[in-house]
Amino acid sequence: MNSDIILNIVRFILLVLAQVLVFNHIDFLGFINPYIYILFILLYPIKKENRAQFLFLAFLIGFFVDLFSDTGGVNAAASVCIAYIRPVVLKFAFGNIYEYQIIKISNTPIGQRVVYLIIMILIHHLILFGLEIFSFSNILSILKNTLFSSVFTVFLCLLIIPLLRKAKS
Amino acid sequence: MQNIIAFFIRNRNFFFFLALLSLSLVFTFQSHSYHRSKFINSANWLTGGVYESVNNISSYFDLKEQNQKLVEENLRLRNLILNQGENTVDSLIKDSTNNLLNYRIKSATVIKNSYNKTKNYILINKGKKDGIKQDLGVITTNGIVGIIDNTSSGHSTVQSVLNSLSEINAQLKNTSHFGTLEWDTKKRNIVQLTDIPDLANPQVGDTIITGGMSTIFPKNIPIGTIMDFKFDDSENYYIINVKLFNDMTSLEHVYIIENMNTDEIKQLENLTNEQ
Known part of the structure; x- marks a missing residue:
């Protein structure tokens, strides 16, 4: 239990720093940046009783990324939203196993994992770019940004998830 | 009454979610209007400090290129001094000889640049304690960069010309x-x-x-x-x-221009508006 808390704190700090110092400056093809900090939300231990704490931490990580990248509150809003809908998406992606509260994302079959990642990341990016650009006349640019960045983020997340797995003792 | 309280307790997560969401939306919409993003900006000690220490390392990588830019600027300014009299119209400081400075210029270094969003802000390493205030202009040798938005004691954010809010x-x-x-x-x-x-x-x-x-x-x-x-x-x-003229993706040394007559002009304008 204790090591779980420490692991999450370390993960929180590392992901924020990696996001603002490295991944915000990739500019692939000029505008595509991955948002890998949401791995914190995607991989947060699945337990029903500490829902409020999870929502708060999701808000906090989005808030810190906003603080560093001068984006107001768009990352915080998107993070809180996907944190809130996560149980629904988990149930949709993993079906009944989720009910037993025993799954770990890094041990799930690749197909279900990809579905889970794609749904969560698409929703996150849509809210993120929708709020950031915030105009109906630029709806095409919102969709374009969402699509391309999502592909990039999903790809990177699939690569990073095995790296973040705790070493088995 | 009991039912209402029970309802709130049952849905406490939903209400907590709504509270957090509305808080972040408040931050978002504050940042959509000019000069209102007081709380969330990278000119505070934490983010400024992190960016500054990273920039200490990364600034070495384009040292050569930036030196070249500075040498070119020195060259241009030397030319200007040597040929003074023919070309005084171009100089920024018009009355430098008779102690009546119209503009005061300060230098700063860019420690975080951004150009891939719709609202881009640049972080520089000078702040209130160096006399930087909101609404000062920021330029480089080549041209304009933006306007100072928020300041902390040691850092400031600059609203870049590449910002949909800038006019x-x-x-x-x-x-x-x-x-x-x-x-x-x-x-x-x-x-x-x-x-x-x-x-x-x-x-x-x-x-x-x-x-x-x-x-x-x-x-x-x-x-x-x-x-x-x-x-x-x-x-x-x-x-x-x-x-x-400016390459907004490669900024390092910038100048901040303070108009010494701003207060006087503002007062005059207010006076005219009142009449």
Whole structure:
């Protein structure tokens, strides 16, 4: 239990720093940046009783990324939203196993994992770019940004998830 | 009553979610309006400190290129000094000889640059304790960069010209017709000059400079050249695409311009408005 808390704190700090110092400056093809900090939300231990704490931490990580990248509150809003809908998406992606509260994302079959990642990341990016650009006349640019960045983020997340797995003792 | 309390307790997560969501939306919409993003900006000690220490390392990588830029600028300024008398119109400090400075200039280093969003902010390593205030103009040797937005004691954020909120007074160098410089968020080296009246007759390649209408930038700071333009029939105004002189993706040394007469001009304007 204790090591779980420490692991999450370390993960929180590392992901924020990696996001603002490295991944915000990739500019692939000029505008595509991955948002890998949401791995914190995607991989947060699945337990029903500490829902409020999870929502708060999701808000906090989005808030810190906003603080560093001068984006107001768009990352915080998107993070809180996907944190809130996560149980629904988990149930949709993993079906009944989720009910037993025993799954770990890094041990799930690749197909279900990809579905889970794609749904969560698409929703996150849509809210993120929708709020950031915030105009109906630029709806095409919102969709374009969402699509391309999502592909990039999903790809990177699939690569990073095995790296973040705790070493088995 | 008990039912209501029970209802709140049952749905406490939902209400907590709503509270957090509305808090972040408040932050978002504050950042959508000019000069209201007081809480969330990177000019605080934490983010400023992190960016500063990272920049200490990364600034070594383009040291050579930046040195070259500074040498070129020195060259230009030396030329200006040696040829003074013929070319005094170009100098920023007009009355430097008789102790009546119109503009005070400070230097700063960019420690975080951003150009891939729709609202871009740049972080520089000077703040309140160096005399930086909101609404001062920021330029480089080549042209304008933006306007100071928020300041902390040691850092400031600059609202870049590549920001959909920015509106800068600019004019055609040849004909002195002035308009507003905006950014349509499409390309990071092209900004739009709008509200140029139909009599202006712009030509491709003409130079655009800052106008003297606002107290933020002095007149005659270069901005860019006209790339193309179209005439808006319904509004009777030209919309001009301006190619920036500045490469906004590679900024290191910038200058902050403080207009010493701002207060006087503001007072005068208020006086006129009251009458």
